[in-house]
Amino acid sequence: MAKSENFDELILGGGVIGLSLAFHLANTGRRVCVVDRQQLGREASWAGAGILPPGSWYQDHPTLEALAKESCHLLPIWSKQLHEMTGIDNGWRQTGGIYYTKNFDRCPDDKTVLTLSRWQQLGILTQPIGTTELRELDPVVARGRRLTEQGQPCGYFVPEESQLRNPRHLKALIAACTRLGVVFEPETTLLGFVKHGPQITGVKTDRGQLQAGQFCLTAGCWTGQIAEQLGFSLPTKPVAGQMILLQHPQPVPACARIHHYGGKYIVPRSDGYTLIGSTLEDVGFEKQTTDQARAELQTLASDFGLSACDFKESWAGLRPASVDGLPYLGQIPGMNNGWVATGHFRAGLQFSAITAVTMAALMLDQEAPVDIAALGLERLGHPVS
Numbered sequence: 397m398a399k400s401e402n403f404d405e406l407i408l409g410g411g412v413i414g415l416s417l418a419f420h421l422a423n424t425g426r427r428v429c430v431v432d433r434q435q436l437g438r439e440a441s442w443a444g445a446g447i448l449p450p451g452s453w454y455q456d457h458p459t460l461e462a463l464a465k466e467s468c469h470l471l472p473i474w475s476k477q478l479h480e481m482t483g484i485d486n487g488w489r490q491t492g493g494i495y496y497t498k499n500f501d502r503c504p505d506d507k508t509v510l511t512l513s514r515w516q517q518l519g520i521l522t523q524p525i526g527t528t529e530l531r532e533l534d535p536v537v538a539r540g541r542r543l544t545e546q547g548q549p550c551g552y553f554v555p556e557e558s559q560l561r562n563p564r565h566l567k568a569l570i571a572a573c574t575r576l577g578v579v580f581e582p583e584t585t586l587l588g589f590v591k592h593g594p595q596i597t598g599v600k601t602d603r604g605q606l607q608a609g610q611f612c613l614t615a616g617c618w619t620g621q622i623a624e625q626l627g628f629s630l631p632t633k634p635v636a637g638q639m640i641l642l643q644h645p646q647p648v649p650a651c652a653r654i655h656h657y658g659g660k661y662i663v664p665r666s667d668g669y670t671l672i673g674s675t676l677e678d679v680g681f682e683k684q685t686t687d688q689a690r691a692e693l694q695t696l697a698s699d700f701g702l703s704a705c706d707f708k709e710s711w712a713g714l715r716p717a718s719v720d721g722l723p724y725l726g727q728i729p730g731m732n733n734g735w736v737a738t739g740h741f742r743a744g745l746q747f748s749a750i751t752a753v754t755m756a757a758l759m760l761d762q763e764a765p766v767d768i769a770a771l772g773l774e775r776l777g778h779p780v781s
């Protein structure tokens with residue numbers, strides 16, 4: 397452990413949010429350390445599907461729309477930069493997404509119609525499609541057994557939707573951070589904070605003490621537990637999600653687009669693998685996979701023409717949810733140099749780069765690209781210094 401060092405920023409939690417923040421800060425010349433209680437990037441950030449919608453999907457909120465817009469712009473730039481720096485292709489691709497609506501078959505998802513009309517008003521391209529257009533957009537899915545009637549409307553095509561591959565993106569971030577001199581302290585247990593009035597001066601860990609000028613809590617759904625060690629309450633709740641991975645028998649994409657159906661989705665990768673996800677489960681900090689969820693997701697795959705694919709594996713991850721569905725981005729109550737960035741729920745990959753850039757601006761007292769005042773911790777009733 398780099399005990400004697402005094403870092404500019406110390407980041408607690410090395411998921412996509414903590415690693416993106418470390419990458420951006422180090423890229424601007426800061427001396428950064430990331431502490432994690434296990435290996436980096438093994439929790440929700442690894443488990444996610446990597447869908448990057450062009451708008452805010454899960455919440456209707458102007459700040460989230462602003463974050464979504466900036467993310468669309470930033471993530472392809474970051475992907476290219478990470479590739480150039482590390483040689484790792486994170487799989488960013490603009491495949492477009494198809495959102496099925498209620499008038500298609502038995503899909504119960506009329507939230508889709510509301511979300512897409514909101515996106516249209518924001519200038520995001522959404523093209524109404526029927527089964528005829530679907531045959532052109534994605535012939536494999538169009539052959540699925542749900543699509544028997546010709547010419548019926550089925551939903552919307554959103555060409556700007558993109559995706560990346562989570563494990564590769566995390567690997568690229570870790571490699572780029574290493575190149576930029578970020579110090580990683582994995583498998584390190586946080587024992588407490590050293591405070592001097594409204595100033596945090598260090599953290600105590602089972603491997604020694606670390607000092608820094610600023611501290612940011614990015615521990616996903618466990619951030620509330622760290623906040624308790626600092627003496628403030630931050631309700632962060634885990635929401636489990638299960639996913640299955642299928643492989644097409646030939647080395648070609650099983651389908652071409654991301655498909656959203658009744659809150660679930662199908663995400664084709666470029667090398668014949670396809671993700672099917674995901675469940676939403678209130679089961680505490682449990683990351684179990686179940687036969688029931690696997691069967692449910694495999695039925696969805698079959699309905700979309702993927703019954704010939706082989707099952708490869710399944711997994712679960714814990715999304716960090718806040719009390720009101722909005723991320724917590726801002727200063728820790730009563731602390732001059734303490735910050736929080738968590739609660740991204742189903743959009744942590746989507747909002748990762750813009751969260752990093754915005755949080756870094758706040759921490760360095762610079763102008764942020766997005767006004768995130770509405771996401772601050774004041775809304776929990778805490779006085780913030």
Ligand SMILES: Cc1cc2nc3c(=O)[nH]c(=O)nc-3n(C[C@H](O)[C@H](O)[C@H](O)COP(=O)(O)OP(=O)(O)OC[C@H]3O[C@@H](n4cnc5c(N)ncnc54)[C@H](O)[C@@H]3O)c2cc1C
Pocket residue numbers: 408409410411412413414431432433434435436437438439440441442443444445446447448584585586614615616617618619621622636637638639673674712713714715716737738739740741742743744745746747
């Ligand atoms: C099944 C599933 C599908 C998803 N699909 C998408 C998607 O398509 N698009 C999208 O944008 N988002 C998606 N998400 C959501 C996204 O994955 C999360 O919002 C995001 O990964 C949260 O990142 P994080 O860095 O905050 O948390 P995490 O990735 O959970 O990282 C938190 C880190 O903190 C560490 N930590 C915990 N406690 C401590 C401690 N006491 N001390 C030090 N370190 C600690 C953990 O070990 C971990 O490394 C999905 C999530 C799931 C589960």
